[in-house]
Amino acid sequence: MARTNDFESFLIKNGFIWGPEPEIYGGLAGFYTYGPLGTLLKRNVENTIRNEFKVQDFFEIESPFIAPKEVWEGSGHLLGFVDKVVICKKCKRSFRIDKLAEEKGISVKELLKRIKENKVKCPNCNGALGSKVESFNLMIKTEVGGREAFNRPETATMTYLPFKRYYDFFRKKLPIKVFQIGRAYRNEISPRQNVLRGREFTQAEGQIFITKELEYSERFKSKLKEFKSVKGVFWPAEFQEKAQKEKLMNYQEVSKYTEKPAYVYYLFLTYKLFERLGFPQDKLRIRQHKDDERAHYAVDAWDFEVKTSLGWIECCGVHDRGDYDLKRHSKYSNENLVILDENGNNVHPQILEIAFGVDRPIYCLLDIFYKVETVNGESRAVLKLPKQLTPIKLAVFPLVKKDGIAELANKIYQTLKKAKLEVYYDEVASIGRRYRRVDEKGIPFVITIDYQTKEDQTVTLRDKDSMKQIRIKISDIEKTVNELISGALKFSQINKH
Numbered sequence: 001m002a003r004t005n006d007f008e009s010f011l012i013k014n015g016f017i018w019g020p021e022p023e024i025y026g027g028l029a030g031f032y033t034y035g036p037l038g039t040l041l042k043r044n045v046e047n048t049i050r051n052e053f054k055v056q057d058f059f060e061i062e063s064p065f066i067a068p069k070e071v072w073e074g075s076g077h078l079l080g081f082v083d084k085v086v087i088c089k090k091c092k093r094s095f096r097i098d099k100l101a102e103e104k105g106i107s108v109k110e111l112l113k114r115i116k117e118n119k120v121k122c123p124n125c126n127g128a129l130g131s132k133v134e135s136f137n138l139m140i141k142t143e144v145g146g147r148e149a150f151n152r153p154e155t156a157t158m159t160y161l162p163f164k165r166y167y168d169f170f171r172k173k174l175p176i177k178v179f180q181i182g183r184a185y186r187n188e189i190s191p192r193q194n195v196l197r198g199r200e201f202t203q204a205e206g207q208i209f210i211t212k213e214l215e216y217s218e219r220f221k222s223k224l225k226e227f228k229s230v231k232g233v234f235w236p237a238e239f240q241e242k243a244q245k246e247k248l249m250n251y252q253e254v255s256k257y258t259e260k261p262a263y264v265y266y267l268f269l270t271y272k273l274f275e276r277l278g279f280p281q282d283k284l285r286i287r288q289h290k291d292d293e294r295a296h297y298a299v300d301a302w303d304f305e306v307k308t309s310l311g312w313i314e315c316c317g318v319h320d321r322g323d324y325d326l327k328r329h330s331k332y333s334n335e336n337l338v339i340l341d342e343n344g345n346n347v348h349p350q351i352l353e354i355a356f357g358v359d360r361p362i363y364c365l366l367d368i369f370y371k372v373e374t375v376n377g378e379s380r381a382v383l384k385l386p387k388q389l390t391p392i393k394l395a396v397f398p399l400v401k402k403d404g405i406a407e408l409a410n411k412i413y414q415t416l417k418k419a420k421l422e423v424y425y426d427e428v429a430s431i432g433r434r435y436r437r438v439d440e441k442g443i444p445f446v447i448t449i450d451y452q453t454k455e456d457q458t459v460t461l462r463d464k465d466s467m468k469q470i471r472i473k474i475s476d477i478e479k480t481v482n483e484l485i486s487g488a489l490k491f492s493q494i495n496k497h
């Protein structure tokens with residue numbers, strides 16, 4: 001299933017996502033530029049996640065992108081972070097065996113049998129495929145100062161390495177909570193679907209260092225009550241195995257399928273964050289990994305998946321990593337990354353992880369909220385993003401350019417910019433065409449300066465979604481728009497002037 005070209009051209013035309021970049025050099029698959037509106041949207045998504053982490057007492061850190069080979073031996077990525085591929089004997093391209101089997105609708109075992117019998121050919125050149133299964137490592141290799149090194153394939157590993165520093169900084173008090181927002185790199189064999197599977201992408205990952213005792217503690221059991229009225233669509237592994245559908249559940253029901261109260265707490269915290277980002281309940285499901293699909297480090301894993309026109313897209317994973325990471329890094333670095341637990345024993349801390357992708361939720365939000373509707377017999381393309389995420393909050397239009405109207409509009413625009421409101425000015429073309437332009441950019445409100453403005457210091461304020469208009473005072477613009485964005489005020493409640 002592919003989204004229409006209409007959507008891709010909407011992304012390009014309105015400055016959301018451009019690429020693959022560098023376009024003028026033919027483009028390299030899996031690399032994209034966020035244009036002006038895309039970048040503003042990305043910052044808003046990142047800041048929504050950042051603020052929620054901060055409210056939960058996480059501290060932000062920023063670590064290097066590149067680390068020597070030894071780190072990735074320790075993390076397990078050097079051996080374990082691979083795709084299994086077969087290589088074409090003729091054009092030398094690699095193909096993932098799981099994807100190839102999926103496309104043919106057969107099992108991997110059956111696929112390998114058919115390749116041996118020369119019944120499956122290279123999808124690229126129709127040549128013969130090699131029957132030997134090779135491991136293709138997904139890390140992007142580099143060399144620094146004569147040492148073999150790799151671009152980080154995730155922020156998580158790099159966040160774990162300074163553990164001893166955290167332990168001192170947080171004065172040995174657990175749980176220790178840190179997060180990092182930054183780029184990571186994966187040498188995907190076949191990058192596709194825009195930024196959904198890029199080779200360079202942004203992650204926002206929260207890490208909780210904790211003891212087993214704390215994970216099961218009364219403290220988290222009572223903290224869970226914060227979510228007593230929250231329900232989400234969860235899909236436990238047990239259900240999937242019995243071909244049973246996902247179900248609306250509260251934290252008590254979810255606790256039947258994963259037992260640590262601290263882990264359930266962070267699952268629900270993540271759920272609230274998806275709500276804050278504006279994902280509708282019916283577009284979101286939280287799916288538990290089955291035994292055979294969990295990553296090498298995971299004790300338990302639930303994915304937050306979003307329903308889009310391309311199907312279900314994984315946007316975030318909440319993982320119980322056990323003591324895997326610091327145990328491994330202790331062994332490979334010869335540093336004892338241990339803590340003193342409640343019983344006075346030296347143990348490696350447990351790690352719970354909230355691993356957000358940033359690019360995927362952005363693409364999904366655009367996919368969900370971009371609509372083409374028919375209004376009064378005319379078609380209107382409109383982006384209905386949640387108001388707090390919109391890249392630009394307000395557009396300023398002069399009704400006409402003459403009679404000092406444009407000058408007055410520009411003066412108001414300059415004042416609003418200084419008030420830290422994201423504003424946009426447009427005086428070109430008819431007012432109807434300008435409305436169409438802002439609708440497509442998802443700008444929720446427009447003020448128009450006209451002849452009456454000169455007489456009574458009022459402007460019209462238009463609401464994108466309802467297309468209704470009302471006159472308000474110039475001196476009220478900033479306050480009114482901010483209240484409309486935050487949800488403190490509804491458009492229908494604005495007093496008439």
Ligand SMILES: [Zn+2]
Pocket residue numbers: 088089090091092093122123124125126127
């Ligand atoms: Zn080939």
